[in-house]
Amino acid sequence: MIKLKADYVVTMNEKNEILLNAEVLFSDKIIDIGYNLPGKSIYLGKNSVIMPALINTHTHLEFSQNKTSLNYGDFITWLDSVILSREELFISCKGECYKNAIEEMKKSGVCAFGEISSSGNDLKYLKHSPLKIVYFNEIIGTNPAIVDAMYQDFLNRLNESEQIQNEKFKIGVSIHSPYSVHPILMDKIITIAKEKNLPIQAHFMESKAERSWLDKGEGEFKIFFEKHFKNAKPLITPMEFLEKFENTNTTFIHCVYANEKELQKISELKASIAHCPVSNRLLNVGKLDLERVKNFSINYSVATDGMSSNYSLNIFKEIRAALLMHTDLHPKYLAKDLLKSVTINAAKQLNLNNGSIEKGKDADLITFKLPDKIKEKDFIPIHIILHINEVDNLYINGEKI
Numbered sequence: 001m002i003k004l005k006a007d008y009v010v011t012m013n014e015k016n017e018i019l020l021n022a023e024v025l026f027s028d029k030i031i032d033i034g035y036n037l038p039g040k041s042i043y044l045g046k047n048s049v050i051m052p053a054l055i056n057t058h059t060h061l062e063f064s065q066n067k068t069s070l071n072y073g074d075f076i077t078w079l080d081s082v083i084l085s086r087e088e089l090f091i092s093c094k095g096e097c098y099k100n101a102i103e104e105m106k107k108s109g110v111c112a113f114g115e116i117s118s119s120g121n122d123l124k125y126l127k128h129s130p131l132k133i134v135y136f137n138e139i140i141g142t143n144p145a146i147v148d149a150m151y152q153d154f155l156n157r158l159n160e161s162e163q164i165q166n167e168k169f170k171i172g173v174s175i176h177s178p179y180s181v182h183p184i185l186m187d188k189i190i191t192i193a194k195e196k197n198l199p200i201q202a203h204f205m206e207s208k209a210e211r212s213w214l215d216k217g218e219g220e221f222k223i224f225f226e227k228h229f230k231n232a233k234p235l236i237t238p239m240e241f242l243e244k245f246e247n248t249n250t251t252f253i254h255c256v257y258a259n260e261k262e263l264q265k266i267s268e269l270k271a272s273i274a275h276c277p278v279s280n281r282l283l284n285v286g287k288l289d290l291e292r293v294k295n296f297s298i299n300y301s302v303a304t305d306g307m308s309s310n311y312s313l314n315i316f317k318e319i320r321a322a323l324l325m326h327t328d329l330h331p332k333y334l335a336k337d338l339l340k341s342v343t344i345n346a347a348k349q350l351n352l353n354n355g356s357i358e359k360g361k362d363a364d365l366i367t368f369k370l371p372d373k374i375k376e377k378d379f380i381p382i383h384i385i386l387h388i389n390e391v392d393n394l395y396i397n398g399e400k401i
């Protein structure tokens with residue numbers, strides 16, 4: 001058993017309580033929080049903080065080798081550059097590359113991440129990760145002639161990752177997007193997710209190009225598809241796509257161009273959204289309307305996405321970007337929401353028993369020190385987001401990592 005004491009204990013519980021000069025007692029699970037708990041406590045020092053470890057719900061580590069290979073500033077230009085460099089980037093990301101990616105997340109206090117795997121090549125590098133993983137096997141492909149082959153390949157990858165499931169390694173499934181997956185495949189994958197009770201992730205309404213393509217079969221995607229595939233037509237409407245996810249735990253990634261009706265549907269499905277602000281900015285697709293997302297009571301997380309559309313996997317940098325980008329929202333309240341988005345909200349999306357400091361939760365905790373004391377509790381979240389880049393300690397299931 002370990003008992004830590006800090007000046008500020010940020011619980012992220014339902015009431016969003018922050019306790020001053022409080023203690024947290026834990027083994028692999030959190031045993032108690034409060035004052036005068038049994039045992040000898042380790043005091044973490046002046047201006048110290050204990051809070052739940054952070055969760056990065058959406059990454060593509062297969063792209064971790066990318067620094068300067070891709071073109072930013074416009075979605076289609078970016079996509080063209082991804083298609084050109086994808087193989088090379090995948091092949092060149094090996095042991096060291098995955099290790100560094102995980103190390104960067106770990107330093108920023110990430111205890112768990114949702115990894116989208118499109119090839120399965122990353123499995124051998126990730127199965128011994130010190131961090132918790134939810135490994136989403138992704139399906140992509142619209143060509144009806146090879147639907148069966150793609151499904152078989154997906155099943156093989158799913159099966160392989162299923163074999164290595166343990167306390168820290170869980171699996172999920174991912175349907176790349178409504179424009180890039182054949183509806184027959186969507187149905188098959190969703191059926192599997194329901195049978196096995198797996199979380200699902202799907203990119204949705206990331207760009208204006210996706211909006212015009214799915215609505216009218218027009219726009220930049222038309223040119224793109226004509227270049228890469230012959231006779232392409234949108235195979236599903238956005239609403240038909242969403243309706244497929246009834247009775248699942250699904251997170252839709254991006255949703256920048258999701259309209260009122262679609263957000264309402266996402267809310268009715270009790271589905272979630274993963275917001276990737278840096279990626280959205282670099283691809284210049286605009287920004288998610290967080291106010292509307294909140295008005296529909298949709299659970300949202302903030303995630304880095306992959307290095308294919310980011311310069312860092314540091315989750316503190318990501319929420320800081322969100323804080324600075326959403327100029328229409330009050331920074332004090334937005335900061336509180338953003339801390340939730342990478343803890344308790346994110347845990348729900350990945351089916352994890354962490355994300356808050358409450359009895360019985362996994363003891364996934366971080367500790368760090370603020371540069372000075374904070375007079376009013378209400379301003380603790382914003383100062384955490386502004387001043388912290390790396391943590392001092394990361395505990396996963398009660399073990400220091």
Ligand SMILES: [Zn+2]
Pocket residue numbers: 058060116203253305306
């Ligand atoms: Zn993504």
